[in-house]
Amino acid sequence: MKCRIVLLVFFLTPMLLGQGEHVSHIEGLFYLDQSPVRIDIKDGILSKIVRLPESDKSSYNSYIAPGFIDVQINGYASIDFSGADLTVDGIRRATRALWQNGVTTFFPTIITNSHQRIKTNFAVLAEALRQEDIGHSIPGFHLEGPYISPEDGFRGAHLQEFVRQPDINQLSEYQKAADGKILFLTLAPEIEGAIDLVEYAVAHGIIVGIGHTAADAEQIRRAVDAGASISTHLGNGCANMIHRHNNPLWPQLADDRLSPSLIVDGHHLRPEEVRTFYKVKGAERVLLISDALDLAGMPPGEYIAGGKKVVMTPDGTIKYPEQNVLAGASLPIGRGVQNIMIYTQCSLADAVHMASRNPARHFGLSDRGEIVPGKRADLVVFTRNGDTLEVQKTILAGKIVYAQ
Numbered sequence: 030m031k032c033r034i035v036l037l038v039f040f041l042t043p044m045l046l047g048q049g050e051h052v053s054h055i056e057g058l059f060y061l062d063q064s065p066v067r068i069d070i071k072d073g074i075l076s077k078i079v080r081l082p083e084s085d086k087s088s089y090n091s092y093i094a095p096g097f098i099d100v101q102i103n104g105y106a107s108i109d110f111s112g113a114d115l116t117v118d119g120i121r122r123a124t125r126a127l128w129q130n131g132v133t134t135f136f137p138t139i140i141t142n143s144h145q146r147i148k149t150n151f152a153v154l155a156e157a158l159r160q161e162d163i164g165h166s167i168p169g170f171h172l173e174g175p176y177i178s179p180e181d182g183f184r185g186a187h188l189q190e191f192v193r194q195p196d197i198n199q200l201s202e203y204q205k206a207a208d209g210k211i212l213f214l215t216l217a218p219e220i221e222g223a224i225d226l227v228e229y230a231v232a233h234g235i236i237v238g239i240g241h242t243a244a245d246a247e248q249i250r251r252a253v254d255a256g257a258s259i260s261t262h263l264g265n266g267c268a269n270m271i272h273r274h275n276n277p278l279w280p281q282l283a284d285d286r287l288s289p290s291l292i293v294d295g296h297h298l299r300p301e302e303v304r305t306f307y308k309v310k311g312a313e314r315v316l317l318i319s320d321a322l323d324l325a326g327m328p329p330g331e332y333i334a335g336g337k338k339v340v341m342t343p344d345g346t347i348k349y350p351e352q353n354v355l356a357g358a359s360l361p362i363g364r365g366v367q368n369i370m371i372y373t374q375c376s377l378a379d380a381v382h383m384a385s386r387n388p389a390r391h392f393g394l395s396d397r398g399e400i401v402p403g404k405r406a407d408l409v410v411f412t413r414n415g416d417t418l419e420v421q422k423t424i425l426a427g428k429i430v431y432a433q
């Protein structure tokens with residue numbers, strides 16, 4: 030691997046950057062066209078992209094892309110963002126583990142739980158954001174549930190006892206605990222009061238996703254008219270047996286106003302589903318997510334998740350062994366970048382867009398998601414070997430936060 034990086038160690042570091050190794054420039058293959066480039070960085074911001082002679086290409090084998098942005102992640106490295114024991118230190122550990130996977134921005138996701146747990150954990154997350162090192166990587170949070178379908182299958186792994194009807198006052202309590210940082214809410218539009226909640230959330234700057242839903246075409250249309258704009262993990266959070274005409278998938282695929290988030294880990298969707306969703310929605314709209322559980326980043330073995338025994342196999346599948354059904358995801362978003370190229374034959378540029386530019390644009394994160402002068406220097410440097418994408422370095426706001 031050849032990837033030249035110049036390191037400058039600042040002893041009097043600017044507040045923005047904190048202590049550590051700062052990069053003034055980096056060379057490698059540009060993710061958009063795979064040609065050699067030098068990317069200059071000044072004060073944590075991308076300042077210039079300089080084309081290098083094409084004849085130098087053979088001396089590089091690392092790609093440089095914008096850091097990945099994962100808007101649905103339930104936990105990492107044994108830290109569960111919905112867990113009873115969430116701490117700022119735990120959030121820091123999860124953040125660092127995600128840096129190792131090229132993720133420079135993510136939305137910790139709190140799922141259906143008791144009222145008190147949701148409030149408490151949003152308060153802990155809000156406190157974590159005030160820590161500079163964590164705050165750079167977490168612009169806000171995702172609340173998935175508790176206003177979802179109570180039906181088996183559609184509900185997925187969300188606990189039925191905590192599923193409840195939409196409640197505007199309750200959501201505003203969560204938003205207050207979260208210091209206004211809930212940026213994403215996933216709900217089922219068919220439950221009573223959901224459309225009012227979509228309107229309220231959108232009016233208050235929250236992006237709304239449709240998920241864990243058994244909604245029909247009319248209910249989905251009403252939710253989108255009210256401002257819902259994402260199909261959360263399209264193709265998942267859905268019963269195995271559905272009506273071939275009247276099901277939640279067709280109306281979401283047919284509505285161009287909805288961008289799908291997809292778990293392309295090789296387990297949650299078949300390659301032909303990914304290919305179809307991609308063909309229908311296009312490289313401008315698809316958002317890749319990991320939907321990873323706290324077990325992600327842990328070695329294979331038997332664990333307890335949500336009070337139940339689960340098994341994680343070496344290929345990254347997490348299943349309830351008795352029912353042989355998926356209990357969650359464990360593979361980082363980089364796997365989705367690589368997989369979607371294999372499943373759809375899309376370019377590296379498009380695959381990276383789905384994991385960085387598209388989520389940044391959808392959520393209004395205008396300072397990141399692309400390599401253009403003026404954006405924050407959030408970069409991932411990786412090699413590609415067969416079907417694996419190996420992260421070599423992760424740079425956050427111009428500072429190396431991970432090096433292999």
Ligand SMILES: [Zn+2]
Nearest residue numbers: 173185262266
């Ligand atoms: Zn889900």
